[in-house]
Amino acid sequence: MGSAPPVFIGAEEVEKHLHRASLLLPALEAALGNFSSGAAGGVAQPVRTVVPVHRHGGFLGVMPAYSAADDALTTKLVTFYEHKKDSSVPSHQATVLLFDPRNGSLKAVLDGSVITAKRTAAVSAIATKLLMPPFAEVLCILGAGVQAYSHYDIFTELFTFKEVRIWNRTKEKAVKFANSVNGPVQVCSSAQEAVTGADVVVTVTMATTPILFGDWIKPGAHINAVGASRPDWRELDDELMKNSVLFVDSRDAALTESGDVILSGAEIFAELGEVVKGTKPALPEKTTVFKSLGMAVEDTVAAKFVYDSWSAGN
Numbered sequence: 452m453g454s455a456p457p458v459f460i461g462a463e464e465v466e467k468h469l470h471r472a473s474l475l476l477p478a479l480e481a482a483l484g485n486f487s488s489g490a491a492g493g494v495a496q497p498v499r500t501v502v503p504v505h506r507h508g509g510f511l512g513v514m515p516a517y518s519a520a521d522d523a524l525t526t527k528l529v530t531f532y533e534h535k536k537d538s539s540v541p542s543h544q545a546t547v548l549l550f551d552p553r554n555g556s557l558k559a560v561l562d563g564s565v566i567t568a569k570r571t572a573a574v575s576a577i578a579t580k581l582l583m584p585p586f587a588e589v590l591c592i593l594g595a596g597v598q599a600y601s602h603y604d605i606f607t608e609l610f611t612f613k614e615v616r617i618w619n620r621t622k623e624k625a626v627k628f629a630n631s632v633n634g635p636v637q638v639c640s641s642a643q644e645a646v647t648g649a650d651v652v653v654t655v656t657m658a659t660t661p662i663l664f665g666d667w668i669k670p671g672a673h674i675n676a677v678g679a680s681r682p683d684w685r686e687l688d689d690e691l692m693k694n695s696v697l698f699v700d701s702r703d704a705a706l707t708e709s710g711d712v713i714l715s716g717a718e719i720f721a722e723l724g725e726v727v728k729g730t731k732p733a734l735p736e737k738t739t740v741f742k743s744l745g746m747a748v749e750d751t752v753a754a755k756f757v758y759d760s761w762s763a764g765n
C-alpha cells in the first residue's frame with residue numbers, strides 16, 4: 452500500500468495557524484543556534500541553489516533543509532522577480548514541501564509566502580532583541596512591501612518604540628502603509644530623513660544599489676539588512692558595511708549571495724546563531740548590521756509549526 456496523498460495547506464490556513472510571527476520565536480532561536488553549531492546541531496542545509504530566469508528578470512530559489520532536533524525535512528521553492536510585469540502578482544512567491552523524514556514520503560504542500568514573510572520578520576526581531584541599543588526609541592523601515600508589514604507587526608508587538616517612520620521609493624505606497632497599520636507611522640520624503648536619529652533600521656526593498664549610507668546612521672544603531680540577496684545587489688554602502696559590526700545568518704550564504712558583504716569586503720563578526728548560543732558577544736553598544744539572506748531551516752521549523760497545529764485541529 453502506498454502512503455497517503457499529501458495535504459495542501461493554503462495561504463489562508465497558514466495565516467490562521469501562524470496568526471502572529473512571534474509564535475515562531477522559540478523554534479527559530481533554537482534553529483539558529485543549531486545551525487551555527489555545525490554537525491553537532493543536526494541541521495543539514497546547503498547554500499540555496501538560485502536559477503536565474505534571465506529573459507524575465509526573475510530567479511527561482513531551491514531551499515532544502517533537515518533539522519534533527521525537530522525531525523523535520525522540507526524544501527522551499529521561492530521565485531522572486533526584480534522587474535514585476537504585473538503588479539497584481541507579488542514579487543516573491545513560495546511553496547514549502549514537507550516530507551516524512553522516516554521514509555521520504557511527501558506529507559504536505561504549504562503556501563510559503565506567509566511563512567516567508569513571518570519567519571523573516573521573526574528572525575530580524577531576534578537579531579534586534581540582541582543587538583539594538585538600550586532604550587531604542589525610533590524604528591525606521593525602508594520599503595513598504597510584504598516584508599515591511601510583517602516586520603512592523605512583530606516589531607511593534609515585541610518592542611516599545613516611541614516613533615515609527617517609513618520611507619518608500621514611491622511615496623504612495625508608504626502613505627498606504629501608514630494608513631493600513633494599527634498605530635501611528637511617520638511617512639518620510641527621503642530615506643535620509645527617515646534614518647536620521649533612528650535607533651533601529653530595517654531595509655526591506657528590492658534595491659540593487661545602496662539606499663542606506665553610513666554617514667546617515669546614528670552611532671550605536673542596529674540595522675536589519677533584509678533585501679539585496681544577490682551577489683551583485685546592494686542596499687547598504689561600503690562605509691556602513693565596513694564601520695559596523697557585521698552579523699549574518701549564514702557565513703557560507705553571505706559569502707556566496709550577499710552583494711553588501713562580498714562587494715564591500717566587510718569582515719563577518721559572527722552568525723546570529725552564535726550570539727543566540729552565547730559563543731559570540733552581541734555588542735549592542737556598537738553600530739551593528741544583521742545581514743539576513745533567509746535560511747531554509749527557518750522555513751523547516753515554520754512549516755512544521757503550521758503542519759503540527761493543522762494536524763492537531765487547532
Ligand SMILES: NC(=O)C1=CN([C@@H]2O[C@H](COP(=O)(O)OP(=O)(O)OC[C@H]3O[C@@H](n4cnc5c(N)ncnc54)[C@H](O)[C@@H]3O)[C@@H](O)[C@H]2O)C=CC1
Binds near residue numbers: 542594620624657743
Ligand atoms: N532575508 C530574507 O530572509 C528575505 C529577504 N527578502 C527580501 O526582502 C526584500 C523585500 O521583500 P518583499 O517585501 O517581499 O518585496 P515587495 O516587492 O513586496 O516590496 C519591495 C519594496 O521595495 C521597493 N523597491 C523596489 N525597487 C526598489 C529600488 N530599486 N529602490 C528602493 N526601493 C525599491 C518597492 O517599492 C516595495 O515597497 C526583497 O529584497 C526580498 O528579496 C524576502 C524574503 C526573505
Ligand SMILES: O=C([O-])C1=[NH+]CCC1
Binds near residue numbers: 744
Ligand atoms: O529566504 C528567502 O525566502 C528569500 N531570501 C531572498 C529572497 C527569498
